[in-house]
Amino acid sequence: MEKNQLPHIPVLLSEVVQWMNLNPQSVVVDATIGLGGHSAEILKNIPHGKLIGLDQDEEALDYTFKKFLGDTRVMLFKSNFSNLVTILNKISIQWVDAVLMDIGISSFQLDFENRGFSFNKSQPLDMRMDQSMERSAEEVVNEYSFEQLEEIFRNYGEEPHARAIAYRITQARKVKRITQTNELAQLIRDYYLKKFGNTKHRKDPATLIFQAIRIEVNQELKSLQKGLDASLQVLRSQGRLLVISFQSLEDRIVKQFFKTESKDCICPSHMPQCICHHRAYLEILTKKPVSPTYEEIKNNSRARSARLRVAQKL
Numbered sequence: 001m002e003k004n005q006l007p008h009i010p011v012l013l014s015e016v017v018q019w020m021n022l023n024p025q026s027v028v029v030d031a032t033i034g035l036g037g038h039s040a041e042i043l044k045n046i047p048h049g050k051l052i053g054l055d056q057d058e059e060a061l062d063y064t065f066k067k068f069l070g071d072t073r074v075m076l077f078k079s080n081f082s083n084l085v086t087i088l089n090k091i092s093i094q095w096v097d098a099v100l101m102d103i104g105i106s107s108f109q110l111d112f113e114n115r116g117f118s119f120n121k122s123q124p125l126d127m128r129m130d131q132s133m134e135r136s137a138e139e140v141v142n143e144y145s146f147e148q149l150e151e152i153f154r155n156y157g158e159e160p161h162a163r164a165i166a167y168r169i170t171q172a173r174k175v176k177r178i179t180q181t182n183e184l185a186q187l188i189r190d191y192y193l194k195k196f197g198n199t200k201h202r203k204d205p206a207t208l209i210f211q212a213i214r215i216e217v218n219q220e221l222k223s224l225q226k227g228l229d230a231s232l233q234v235l236r237s238q239g240r241l242l243v244i245s246f247q248s249l250e251d252r253i254v255k256q257f258f259k260t261e262s263k264d265c266i267c268p269s270h271m272p273q274c275i276c277h278h279r280a281y282l283e284i285l286t287k288k289p290v291s292p293t294y295e296e297i298k299n300n301s302r303a304r305s306a307r308l309r310v311a312q313k314l
Ligand SMILES: C[S@@+](CC[C@H](N)C(=O)[O-])C[C@H]1O[C@@H](n2cnc3c(N)ncnc32)[C@H](O)[C@@H]1O
Pocket: 008, 009, 010, 011, 031, 032, 033, 034, 035, 036, 037, 038, 039, 054, 055, 056, 057, 060, 079, 080, 081, 082, 102, 103, 104, 105, 106, 107, 129, 223, 224, 227
């Protein structure tokens, strides 16, 4: 399939545009522009505005560059969103009206490229969103110690069998370096099969381990925290921050960030008086995260775990 025919369906599209509360002049940052699905819809609502799009994936950005070629409202940057403040400084933009972060991987990365994210295909173990990064999944799997593997499987995958799978990997790589996604996936499936017999699992047993390795390779949780801090710095008063996450670890970070930044004091509850001098910067607009409708999930099964949280700068 040609890249210009990629079937990418942006999640929670109408909800995103609605919650952004745009006006024709709005200046919007799409911090994870991917294939530009959300941005295309946002642009319909900001005829006299600006859209600054970031993505750390050069291939996604190449595609999106062609998609928006000639649109003078659009500026694209290959960058991690943790560098948002620097990017905006470079183009002399101090404040923006909305920031969207649609975190995770795109269907483009998962399905159509030899990018090593998919455990259903034989691909080189890569998983780098930014392909200029030095460390790929192959290095993590083959060079991390047993303890390091166990720790990332536990912390980033919440994998209940972190220790046993880390052990299996360290044994297997003594015989042969693990270089393909399907080799790693099969090793995990074999472990589950041996341990639990031919149980039908709701999801592939390799899911959590792949998630953990991907988070480690791309340092996703650290970037998310930095991206949230940066967004807060660049939003103007009444500006909106929208974050879509696909798994609970990320959603927890977003929820906690919103909670902390919406409080005037974050001292421990036993303190008799405030010593932190923290000030609230945000008002949480979605008490509970917005989930896709049944209709949306029926049309796009990948949307099923998406959760949108929205906050407004005070
Ligand atoms: C779910 S896709 C976004 C899809 C996009 N909203 C659309 O409608 O086409 C996530 C994108 O975010 C990018 N990404 C993830 N983490 C990033 C980060 N820390 N900095 C910049 N881009 C990131 C990925 O490379 C990927 O292209």
